[in-house]
Amino acid sequence: MSERILTEVISANPAMIRKQFPLLDQQVNGNPLIYFDNAATTQKPVQVIDAIDGYYRGYNANIHRGIHTLAEKATDAFEQTRSVVRSFMNASSMEEVIFTYGTTDSINLVAQSFGRKFLEAGDEVIISEMEHHSNIVPWQMVCAERGARLKIIPVNDAGELIMDHFDQLLSPRTKLVSIVHVSNSLGTINPVAEIIRKAHLAGARVLIDGAQAAAHLPLDVQELDCDFYAFSSHKMFGPTGVGILYGKKDILNEMPPYRGGGEMIREVTFEKTTYNDLPFKFEAGTPNIADVIGFRTALEFILEISKPLILQHERALLAHAHERLSKIEGLRIIGTAREKLGVVSFIIEDLHAFDIGMLLDAAGIAIRTGHHCTQPLMKRFGIEGTARISFSVYNTFEEIDFLTERLLKIIKIKRR
């Protein structure tokens, strides 16, 4: 399909995209489902479901060590995903692509392996005020163990990192900077290229939490020059239980494995074990084979539509949502960064986010409410939580209009 036709398909005829997602075609509480919880997890196109089904029906076998036909077929399919992931993020080699169980697992791997080896008493790790708990707690744990300190980049009222403050935090003591690419609560796109450049000048390594970015923004880890990049399959049309950790080969080689077991060894005796090479040294135990295989079809789905077109559609949805919601009296959008991606967090005067979420659900609209695993960020804005809508390629302008109508109705009933 030409680019022009594809643009039209997404923006004018989303039915073409939507029909690839069987789940979307259902009624919830008597209304057609509107799924606005894509930052939590996206729905899965039929190709992904079929790939997983096909594996279990046709060639389920344990991988890498088997010599029979099924084992080879499964191994090939599994490693084919690694190859597609490599090219998806433009890593320089397959050895730099490590399968984990999700972004959280990827960050824990770096914290436990890199952190325990390289962090010493008095060293510092820099994160930000807008991090997901998954990019806070692993660092708190390893810092406490190593006697290192956690430093926090604050955010301004728009929900952007205060970069001057980052400059002041950087010092020869900084060993690692771990920053979210796109905030799950605010949608803010952080200036990660600048952060990486500055951190490297200070001699620090950089991990980027790409959970909310990988499906949307262009991703070239070599151009970014990040040391680590972490993301999850299930937020990009793939199955749950699969994550990716990209790491630069030279650093990964210096890092010790942090889980022991099968797959990650070369030779085991009771006296001493030698470890396998990259990437297997970090992939102990039987991996999530079926879902890794399914993930490949999810990536191919994204590439087929093309990332720029998906982004264009999501930006249009975001602009439409901002325009509609900002006209609602008593509604305040939390997160108004200049650089922002398909997430709108909001609060409404006199209405708890929980009530908003329950009332929208009664109308068939799925949103997320609460602190979104970013309690320090909520504290910074002086709120308990927000109602959050987040978009994907299958969402439509009409869905946003319907949401707006329902919000107006809820507010009207509440105020009478």
Place this chain on the structure above:
Amino acid sequence: MSDKSINRIQDEIIEEFSILGNDMESIVFYIMELGDKLELLEDKFKVDSNLIKGCQSKVWLNAEVEDHKLILNADSNTDITRGLISLLVRTLSGQSLDDIIHADLYFIEKIGMNKVIGSQRSNGLTAMIKQIKLYALAYKTKLQQQT
């Protein structure tokens, strides 16, 4: 003080909800409305010792005993939860300690609350009922020791 039995109140609630039918929006709005009618809890009772903390909503529950009857006052920071606890207060507040201890709150299932609030939050409601029964049992034990 309630002069109706727990079961009679439950049956009334079931009847009220049956009028709403299956329209989820009407049900949720109705629960919210019920919350508006719940007597406000004085701030002095909104203390941590009275707090039942869920993931998103907080509930403060204060229980006192008067003439062998349990008097409940409760509040929440969310409208829907306030509506749900108003149903518990309506059913159980003013009832005798023994009746509360032995109460079978069938109305929750009958009005389809699991479907409305989901099983996880339903567990929260169950925990609240358990807490109320524990208060009743504790007061009963205390009164028995005094006599």
